[in-house]
Amino acid sequence: MLWSGWGDPARAAPLPEPVVGLLRDMLGVRPAAAPPVALARLKVAAPRLAGADLAGLAGIVGEGNVRSDAESRVRHTRGKSTPDLLRIRAGETSDAPDAVVLPGSHDEVLAVLRLCAGKRIAVVPFGGGTSVVGGLAPxxxxxxxxxxxxxxxxxxxxxxxxxxxxxxxxxxxxxxEALLAERGFTLGHFPQSFEWASIGGFAAARSSGQASAGYGRFDDMVVGLTVATPEGSLDLGRAPKSAAGPDLRQLVLGSEGAFGVITSVTVRIRPVPEAREYEGWRFASFDRGAAALRRLAQDGPRPAVLRLSDEAETMVGLADPSAIGRPGESGRPDSGGSADGGPPAGCLAVLGFEGTPESVAAQRAGAADALRAAGGEPLGAGPGEKWEHGRFNAPYLRDSLLDVGAFAETLETAAFWSDVPKLYEAVRCALIAALAGAGTPPLIMCHISHVYPSGASLYFTVVSAQGEDPLEHWDRAKRAANDAIVEAGGTITHHHGVGTDHRDWYAREIGPLGAAVLRAVKDRVDPAGILNPGVLVPPAPGE
Amino acid sequence: MLWSGWGDPARAAPLPEPVVGLLRDMLGVRPAAAPPVALARLKVAAPRLAGADLAGLAGIVGEGNVRSDAESRVRHTRGKSTPDLLRIRAGETSDAPDAVVLPGSHDEVLAVLRLCAGKRIAVVPFGGGTSVVGGLAPxxxxxxxxxxxxxxxxxxxxxxxxxxxxxxxxxxxxxxEALLAERGFTLGHFPQSFEWASIGGFAAARSSGQASAGYGRFDDMVVGLTVATPEGSLDLGRAPKSAAGPDLRQLVLGSEGAFGVITSVTVRIRPVPEAREYEGWRFASFDRGAAALRRLAQDGPRPAVLRLSDEAETMVGLADPSAIGRPGESGRPDSGGSADGGPPAGCLAVLGFEGTPESVAAQRAGAADALRAAGGEPLGAGPGEKWEHGRFNAPYLRDSLLDVGAFAETLETAAFWSDVPKLYEAVRCALIAALAGAGTPPLIMCHISHVYPSGASLYFTVVSAQGEDPLEHWDRAKRAANDAIVEAGGTITHHHGVGTDHRDWYAREIGPLGAAVLRAVKDRVDPAGILNPGVLVPPAPGE
Structure with missing residues (x-):
């Protein structure tokens, strides 16, 4: 993983010159003042752990599994939100851990937690390091x-x-996936962070994958959990479902390391599908397309993948940056272009079907009937396959945008279907007002990528110039978007999680008694308060 | 609701004489010593509430909505387990509430809880009064x-x-259902208690209905909840799914009145299906039938209703008591009878399909292919329709069995598919050993009525003679069954709930730290400990 960005550095792709030109002309993007600091030149404060503490930890996990060298600490500093990247690229390492500890078993995790609780050393569980909500910065x-x-x-x-x-x-x-495939199975969980994220992180953060319409969210897949806490272990899940009290698995899922360290996850698996087919559809508007997705989510057939880009995202063709700025290519509809040769109107939907060849054919036919009735126009396999090909590329694209001086970030929410239109407008307006007011008018794109019978998610991508102080500039816009989400009745996050970034709005979402219940649980399993302090759990009033 | 039994007294049906004969010959059932005490002759202890307390409650909910007459109190005494019925039929009213209070709104519930917390008056939320696990006996x-x-x-x-x-x-x-049907919708939740149970009870007890394969459990249907507690309100659910922390809805679902009073429930609804079709299938053994159900649960098509009776339950034909003892009638397979004219071998499965006529036809065809491949033999619509007709009758049948001196009770569990065979054997053996050892050899019947991709429920029905002391006799058998469930890896309850009856085994299931987490939550929302004391939440060690 690139310490200052995303993924495998060999896969980085500079933006084509026409895109840089478009960013300059449309959004006023100018080259960044300074390139990222080199890894070898990053400075990290001296570790605040005593030698005895390090020795105690080494006594549990083994000498080579306690690391306090600068590179190890930098590589575990914060996560992968755009503010995280901007800070680390600028050489700002104030959130670096004092040491990196690599346990090898549940019992080692338990022992580490007990040692740390006794010495009031905070512990941040670290899986793939892909948090985009400040979940790794206590x-x-x-x-x-x-x-x-x-x-x-x-x-x-x-x-x-x-x-x-x-x-x-x-x-x-x-x-x-590779290990399960040897046995003929798949988990079917493919979030955008797929290539780097970990199983424990999926569970701790209630991840939702791109095939959630067919496979469910990660929290739907989990049927059992083992958790280590400073106060002992939890071993949950004796049946898929039970009436034996509250579902405590659902109290651990989404606990983001604040209640304990998940040390094993039992998941539902499925046979690897024989066939996977993707296709594109065009809708005249986001509203029309959303109604069509709702129709499939409620009455079926429900594809494994079901997503819809709004007009802006469709026009930009985010899936394929090499084609940005070249109408008629990329994932965009190649029909319906306006008379003056400008980009075609409308919204692109992508559907992915999985199963036997027969079931895929039957589902495609059923979905096609429903989508046509809802005003959709079939675009064939092309746009779907292009989306599938580029499905994990967006984080690489962000690195390239940062490199040329643009600001790019995402945020997401979900609501019941009735609330989706007003939520969409409220978040767009809040972002536009905040960023335009700061002198950096943004391009706002949105898609629906997770659908349920009663509602859907909205995923926004924001691109603008970085402005004078990109951290401050985004902080203001993000706060405005968060306020808009809470006020419009949405949830503060559909799949990124709460972390530190969303905590204050999460407190509004669950109310004072909900927050008090979380604190009561945390106080019981982590009385010393060492587990991911500041993440998830809203502080008590006055704290 | 009959105070001493189930349902509408007008629907009570005495057992036919051949069944009484069979019970006598097979199980040694003898007429009970004494008929139930008459309602008018029941004695209830003087209420332990001061006049000022009753006046305070009346000040909140209105004069006519605080009742302390004997009949009101008797009608709110305990629930509908067989021990509950045996006690109340014997005139044992020691668990009667001191008053019955009928609030009219969330705010009235809040005010009642605050008053009761201040005065240390315990509060037992009461919906349909159908608990079979001691959930109404603090x-x-x-x-x-x-x-x-x-x-x-x-x-x-x-x-x-x-x-x-x-x-x-x-x-x-x-x-x-009637109110939703006026708008063209259904909830699709039809547990055996359907005719009397309440929406709040479904949520508080994590109910699962007979059509759970198609519609999901009640906890799957709930997308929002409002809860009143002595410490304030919870208002949960801004989207179908969210990554905003643990799913607190799943902490309230199954809380059985111990964490608060559910004052509104937002549920997913579906259009009333155009077509509903039921059918029966025969399998050579319970194992073979279970494998066929697993096949449908994992690979589809999944009917709305999917259930399988074991050999004993199939032979008895529990669905239609009027036909018990008459082979070849009732819901039993009418083919494959043994050469000597005895009851046919094998196990009856019932499938129910819902949807459009086209989707029902397609599902039936797909299921038939799968079931034939799994060794099933189609029995046509008859057995399915008979099951559908009698689906809510079993509790009436129990009253008739008690009337003739038999003992009848049910218990249920669930596990992952791999554990189902050993769980089935363990519970059967435990019940047979305990009851035969007490001189009342039982008839044990079982069915699978809720299936998931990774597991299934097992629902046992026990019929025996009452013996000298039916309460003690059942207590011993039930404890043996509970031990067997926990030791075989099952959950102590799949849909009846924990109540007071399962609490000790529930504590084993979730472990000491799980129990401590529940206590921490309860202490936060109910510091005075007034909410359904003794129900669900295991006591602290040494308490």
Whole structure:
């Protein structure tokens, strides 16, 4: 993972010159003042851990599994939000952990937590390091360690009868898929962070993948969990569903390391589908397209992948940056172009079907009937396959945008279908007002990528010039968007999580008693308050 | 509701004489020593509430909505488990509430809870009164009130776009279905208690209906909740799904009145299906039938109703008591009878399909292919329709069995598919050993009635003679069954709930830290400990 950006540096792709020109002409993007600081030149403060503490940790996990060198610490500093990248590119390492600790088992995690609780050393569980909500930057701590779970990366067992698998938290998603594929199974969980994210992170952050319409969210897939806390272990899930009290699995899912460290996850698995087919459809407007998606989500057939870009995202053709600025190519509809040769009107929907060839054919036919009735125009396989090809590329694109001096970030929410139109408008308006007011008018794009019978998610991408102080400039816009989300009745996050960034709005979403319940749970499992301090759990009034 | 049994007394049906003979010959059932005490002759202890307390409650909910007459109190005494019925039939009213209070709104519930918290008066939320796990019999309390929610019985609103409806907790299920049907919708939740149970009870107890394969469990249907607690209100659910922290809705669902009183429930609704078709299939054994159900649960098509009786339940033909003892009738397979004219071998499966006529036809065809491949033999519509006709009758049958001196009770569990065979055997053996050892050898019947991709429920029905002391005799058998469930890896309850009856085994299921988390939540929302004391939440060690 690139310490200052996303993914494999060999896959970085500079933006084509026409795109740079468009960014300059449309958004006023100018080259950034300074290139990123080189890794070797980054300075990190001296670790705040005593030698005895480091020795105690090494006594648990082994000498080589406690690391306090600068590079290890930099590579575990914060996550992958755009503010995170801007800070680290500028050489700002104030949130670096004092050490990186790599446990090898549940018992080692337990022992580390007990040691740290006794010494008031904060612990930040670290999986793929892909948080975009400040989930890896604890607040109000003295010393803290990053508890990197990469050594716990086994596929522990597969139950082919029950179609479940036990996975360790440090297993990365591609490795999990590869190990399951050897047995003929798939998890079917493909979020945009797929190539780097870990199983434990999916569970801790309630991840939702691009095929959620067909496979469900990660929290739908989890049927069992083991959790280590400073106060002992939880071992949850004796049946897919139960009436034995509240579903405590659902209290751990989404707990973002604040209640404990997830040390194993039992997930539902499915046979690898024989066939996967993608296709594109065009709708005259985002509203019309959303109504069509709602029709499929409510009455079926429901494809595995179901998404819809709004007019702006369709026009820009985000899936294929090499074609940005060249109408008629990329994932955009290649019909319906305006008379003056400008970009075609409308919104692109992408559908992906999985199953046997017969079931895929039947689903495609059923969906086609429904989409045509809803005003859709079929675009064939091309746009769908292009989306599929580029599905994990957006974070690379962001690096390229930052490199040329643009600002690019995403945010997301979800609501019931009735509230989706007003939520869409409210967030767009808030972002435009805040950024235009700061002198950096943005391009705002949006898509629906997760649908349910009763509602859907909205995922916004914001591109603008960086302005004088891009961190301050985004902070203001993000706050305005968060306020708009809460006021329009949406949830503050559909799949990125709460972290530190969303905590104040999350407190508004769940109300004072909901926040008090979270604090009560945290106080019970983590009385010393060492687990990811400042993340998720709203502070008590007056704190 | 019959105070001493189930349902509408006009629908009670005495057992036919051949069945009574069979019970006598097979199980040694003898007429009970004494008929039930008459309602008018029941004695109830003097209420333990001061006049000022009753006046305070009346000041909140209105004079006519605080009742302390004997009949009101008897009608709110315990629930509908067989031990509950045996006790009340014997005139044992020690668990009667001191008063019945009927609030009319969320704010009235809040005010009642605050008053009761201040005065240490326990509060037992009361919906349909159908608990079979001791959920209405608080432990270790002085005075307590039954908070009967029947006045809060509105369909508050329907959102036809999002396909959701807001329901009040005291709405009974048939009334909810009738109100939704006026708008063209159904909830699709039909547990055996359907005719009497309430919406709030479904949520509080994580109910699962007979059509759970198609419509999901009640906890799958709930997208929003409002809860009143002594410490304030919770208002949860801004989107179908969210990554904003743990799903707090899933902490309220299954909380059985111990964390608060659910005052409104937002549920997913669906259009009333155009077609409903039921059919029967025969399998050579329970194992073979279970494998066929698993195949449908994992690969589809999944009918709305999917259930399988074991050999004993199939032979007895529980669905139609009028035909018990007459082989070849009832819901039993009418083919494959043994050469000597005895009952046919094998296991009956019932499938119910819902949707458009076209989708029902397609699903039936797909399911038939799968079931034939799994060794099933189609029995046509007859057995399915007979099951559908008698689907809510079993509790009436139990009253008739008690009347002739038999003991009848049910218990249920769930597990992952791999564990289902050993769980089935373990529970059967435990029940047989305990009851045969007590001199009352039982008839044990079982069915699978809820299936998931990764597992299924097992629902056992036990019939025996009552023996000398039926309460003690059942207590011993039930404890043995509970131990067997926990040891075989099942959950202590799939849909009946925890109540007081399952609490000790529930504590084993979630472990000491899980129990401590529940206590932490309860202490936060109910510091005075007035909410359903003794129900659900395991006591702290040493308490």
């Amino acid at each position: 607040q109000g701590v003295d010393a803290f360690i990053a508890l990197d779970l990469r050594r716990m990366d086994r596929l522990v067992s597969v139950d082919e009868v029950s179609r479940t698998a036990v996975l360790e938290p440090g297993l990365r998603a591609p490795a999990a | 432990q270790g309390v002085d005075a307590f009130i039954a908070l009967d929610l029947r006045r809060m019985d509105r369909l508050v609103s329907v959102d036809e776009v999002s396909r959701t409806a807001v329901l009040e907790p005291g709405l009974r299920a048939p009334a909810a």
